[in-house]
Amino acid sequence: MLEVNGLSVAYGAIEAVKDVSFTVAEGQVVCLVGANGAGKSTTLRTVSGLLRPRRGEILFRGRPIHHLPAHKVLATGIAHCPEGRKLFATMTVEENLLLGAYLRRDHDIARDAAHVYELFPVLGQRRHQKAGLFSGGEQQMLAIGRAMMARPSLLMFDEPTMGLSPIMIQRIMDTIGVLRDQGTTILMVEQNALAALALSDHGYVIDLGRTTLSGPGRQLLADPRVREAYLG
Amino acid sequence: MATLAQQIVNGLVLGALIGLIALGYTMVYGIIKLINFAHGEVFMVGAFGAHFTSAYLLPDAMPWYAALPVLCVAAVAVSVTVAVLMERLAYRPLRDAHSLAPLITALGVSILLQEVVRVFYPGATAPLPFPRVFVDSQLTAGSLIVQWTGVLAVAVSPLLAAALHWYVERSRLGRAMRAVAEDPDTARLMGIDLNRVILATFVLGAVLAGLGAVLYGIHYGQIDTTMGFQNGIFAFTAAVLGGIGSIRGAMLGAFCIGMVKSLAGQYAWGGAQYDYVWVFVLLILVLMFRPQGFLGRLERVRA
Numbered sequence: 371m372l373e374v375n376g377l378s379v380a381y382g383a384i385e386a387v388k389d390v391s392f393t394v395a396e397g398q399v400v401c402l403v404g405a406n407g408a409g410k411s412t413t414l415r416t417v418s419g420l421l422r423p424r425r426g427e428i429l430f431r432g433r434p435i436h437h438l439p440a441h442k443v444l445a446t447g448i449a450h451c452p453e454g455r456k457l458f459a460t461m462t463v464e465e466n467l468l469l470g471a472y473l474r475r476d477h478d479i480a481r482d483a484a485h486v487y488e489l490f491p492v493l494g495q496r497r498h499q500k501a502g503l504f505s506g507g508e509q510q511m512l513a514i515g516r517a518m519m520a521r522p523s524l525l526m527f528d529e530p531t532m533g534l535s536p537i538m539i540q541r542i543m544d545t546i547g548v549l550r551d552q553g554t555t556i557l558m559v560e561q562n563a564l565a566a567l568a569l570s571d572h573g574y575v576i577d578l579g580r581t582t583l584s585g586p587g588r589q590l591l592a593d594p595r596v597r598e599a600y601l602g
Numbered sequence: 603m604a605t606l607a608q609q610i611v612n613g614l615v616l617g618a619l620i621g622l623i624a625l626g627y628t629m630v631y632g633i634i635k636l637i638n639f640a641h642g643e644v645f646m647v648g649a650f651g652a653h654f655t656s657a658y659l660l661p662d663a664m665p666w667y668a669a670l671p672v673l674c675v676a677a678v679a680v681s682v683t684v685a686v687l688m689e690r691l692a693y694r695p696l697r698d699a700h701s702l703a704p705l706i707t708a709l710g711v712s713i714l715l716q717e718v719v720r721v722f723y724p725g726a727t728a729p730l731p732f733p734r735v736f737v738d739s740q741l742t743a744g745s746l747i748v749q750w751t752g753v754l755a756v757a758v759s760p761l762l763a764a765a766l767h768w769y770v771e772r773s774r775l776g777r778a779m780r781a782v783a784e785d786p787d788t789a790r791l792m793g794i795d796l797n798r799v800i801l802a803t804f805v806l807g808a809v810l811a812g813l814g815a816v817l818y819g820i821h822y823g824q825i826d827t828t829m830g831f832q833n834g835i836f837a838f839t840a841a842v843l844g845g846i847g848s849i850r851g852a853m854l855g856a857f858c859i860g861m862v863k864s865l866a867g868q869y870a871w872g873g874a875q876y877d878y879v880w881v882f883v884l885l886i887l888v889l890m891f892r893p894q895g896f897l898g899r900l901e902r903v904r905a
Contacts, residue, residue, distance in 0.1 A: 420787055440790035449791075456788040458781055469781050472774070473793035520793065 371396040371555055372417070372448075372524055377426035378579075379409075379416050385424070386412040388579035394524065395572075399546065399556040401587065403563040403600055404576035410559040411453050413576070414526050417557075418450035419443035430524070445473055449522035453529045453559075455513040459502030463493050466501050466512055470519030479519070486515035489545070507538035514545060518554075525549060527558045531565065543569055563600040567591045575600075604745040609864045615752035615821060617860025618759035622814030623837035624844070624852035625763060626807025632783045632847035633803045635701065639708040640688060642834015643715035644681045644808050648815035649825040650719055650726070651680025656733040669735040674816050681812030684715065685804045694797065712831065720827040729826040732819035751821040758817065762810055763853045770849065775802055783847070836863070836878075839885050845898020854896055858884065 372394040379387040387409040394400045402410045415421045417428055419440035428436040430446055438446070449470075458466055467486060471479045487494025490511040496504070501512055510530060517525055527546065531539040543565050550556050560566035567573050570587030575596060583595065590596050623645050630638045655676035660669060692711050696704045720726050737750040770776035778799050781789040790796060818833070819825050840859045844851025862884050867877035888895065 418791060420790060439795070441793045441795045444791065444793040452788060452791060456785060456791075458784050458788070460784060461777075461780065465777060468774075469777060469789075469792045469794075472778065516792075 371431060372557065373427075373429040374413070374417065375427050375429075377413065377416065377428065378424045379412050379421055380424050386579060387416070387423075390426075390576060390579065390581050392574045392581055392584065394555060394557050396523075396555055397550070397553065398571040399550050399558065399569055399587075401558045401560055401563075401566040401570035401573045402576050403560060403566060403573060403590075403596070405600070406561065408576045409579040410576050411528050414450060414528050414557070414559055415452075417443070417526065418448060441473070444520060444522075447523040448526065449517040449520040449524070450526045451513050451517040451528065451530065453532065455506075455509045457501040457509055457512055457516070460500060462500055463497045463504075463512055466516050467519050470516035471521075473520065482519055482521070486518060489548075490515060507534050507541070510534060510538070510542055511545075514542070514549075518549070522554065524555045524557060527556065527560075529559060529561060531560065531562050539565055561600075563596070564591070567596075605868060606865075607746050609868045610861070611746065611748055611752065613861035613864030614756050614857065615749075615860070616864060617840075617857035618755040619814055619818050619821070620833060620837045620840050620860055621759050621763060621853045621856030622810045622817070623833055624840040624856045625766060625810050625849060627834075627838050627841040628844070628846055628848060628852040629766075629779075629803050629807050631841065633779055634693075634697075634800055636693065636704050637708065637838065638688075638693075638804075638807075639705070639834070639838070640692075640711035640715060641685075641807060641811065642830035642832075642837065643712050644685045644688070644830070645811040645815050645818075645833065645837075646825075646827060646830025647684045647715060647719060648677035648681035648808075648812035649732070649819050649829065650723055651812070652677040652816050652819060653730060653732060653825060654723075656735065664735075666735050666737060669733070670816070670820075673733070673735055673819075674813055677816045678809050678812035681808040681815065682805050685808035685811075686801065689801055689804045694800075712834075716827050716831060723827075726827055729824045732823055732825050734820065734823070736820045749821060751817070755817045755821055759814070760853060762813065763849060766806065766810070767849045769806075775799070779803055836881065839881060843885055843888055843895055845895030847899070848895070848897040851895055851897035 375391050377387055377390040378385060390409065390413050402413065404410050412421065416423050419438050423436050427434055430448060435443055435446060458469065467483045492508055493512055493515060501509065504512065530542050546556055547569060558566055567587040567590050573585065573587045573590040574581050575583040623642065626641045627638065630636055652673040655673055660672060688711055692707050693704050696707060736754060739750060741748040770779060778794045781792060781794060782796060782799050786796060836859055840855035841852045843858060844855030859881050863877045863881050866880035867874035870880055872879065
């Protein structure tokens with residue numbers, strides 16, 4: 371479904387991503403793990419069109435998308451739930467969800483919002499409150515809900531459990547599992563490799579801007595090199 | 603007493619007109635953090651667009667209710683065209699440049715537009731009389747004189763500001779504008795086309811400036827190439843005073859400035875020749891005690 375080949379991305383003279391390649395098959399949960407600064411977020415930001423690659427290609431359903439601006443990448447069916455949640459803090463829960471559905475012109479937007487409120491009742495109860503007033507976990511729920519509103523076929527999560535309590539981490543991971551079961555393909559970036567790889571069909575280790583290891587999630591979890599480097 | 607009432611009326615009218623320009627400053631700043639110093643010129647070219655239409659295109663005798671809408675359309679068309687060209691040719695190429703570059707460009711565009719109109723518009727080297735296309739009479743109460751054109755400006759300007767506020771709060775495009783203002787990258791992840799939304803912001807500001815230009819012309823009866831610069835400075839000050847980025851703030855700031863300028867011109871030391879000094883005294887005082895302006899939010903550094 372998504373194929374990234376030999377990706378290289380630079381900020382000015384600094385090459386944050388040097389040589390990253392991976393594939394995401396339809397219906398899978400795929401996880402990129404690696405240390406802080408390894409280039410995971412940069413990779414996602416390039417897939418979603420916020421950054422331009424210096425080299426390499428990104429194919430979605432066989433078609434190159436690395437030249438598309440971000441709003442057109444979303445239109446192909448790739449949504450990005452960014453690191454740090456990045457909610458519109460001065461806007462209400464409802465407005466945030468409506469922005470998630472910005473490109474949609476159909477009449478099911480209200481029904482999809484109701485579905486998000488069903489999934490996360492706290493959002494429904496406080497739908498007219500400003501997003502900035504919510505706790506970290508609640509904000510992450512809203513960020514996930516907002517990304518779902520675009521009805522993506524591929525949903526990318528950047529550090530969805532960052533700064534959350536263990537209970538909330540489990541809740542978020544369960545939700546991602548539910549999304550997968552409902553047919554959404556998931557690409558995830560996590561420092562919390564244990565929780566992420568346990569959920570993943572396939573994992574890639576990114577180290578200093580390069581994909582170094584790959585394999586089924588549980589196999590990577592058992593790999594001594596991975597355990598040593600990322601699981602402690 | 604009669605003088606005081608008269609100056610209050612004059613101040614309200616001036617505030618209403620400045621407010622329509624201030625809205626453009628505050629909207630563009632809100633969305634791309636650019637003080638578009640050429641926005642005063644968007645207002646000025648609107649006035650000349652209306653003048654041109656009246657002088658060269660319209661028949662001499664037209665009832666005001668026919669002529670006024672035509673002039674409004676003409677002014678808005680010229681203002682919007684200039685604003686769109688300005689954004690596409692001058693600001694968009696500098697979108698990712700250091701913020702000083704677009705600021706200096708804005709000053710350059712401002713001077714360019716003033717000079718182009720002054721040099722190429724017939725007779726624009728001196729002030730031109732603006733067509734009297736509204737009820738050219740006045741209300742009198744004792745010695746108090748209120749022009750109908752002033753009544754129109756004071757009635758229409760807050761209505762337009764309210765409409766703009768409603769649009770930004772309630773419409774899909776308005777929501778996109780607020781999203782871009784708050785976080786452009788995340789707005790792009792929502793599928794928002796930054797260029798379109800920014801252009802739309804310039805267009806909305808230009809529509810208001812064009813309408814303001816016609817209201818200004820019919821009230822003061824003459825226009826000149828420096829009207830944009832002078833009133834633009836007041837409008838920019840109004841936007842800062844009210845809290846830049848805030849629509850209600852821009853209107854509030856504009857009425858404050860109109861009032862201070864009018865009353866200080868009458869009563870303060872120095873008289874009408876120094877009236878603008880008191881406007882900036884007010885600005886400095888407000889910024890000392892409330893740097894974000896009346897209704898502005900303090901800029902917070904994002905984590």
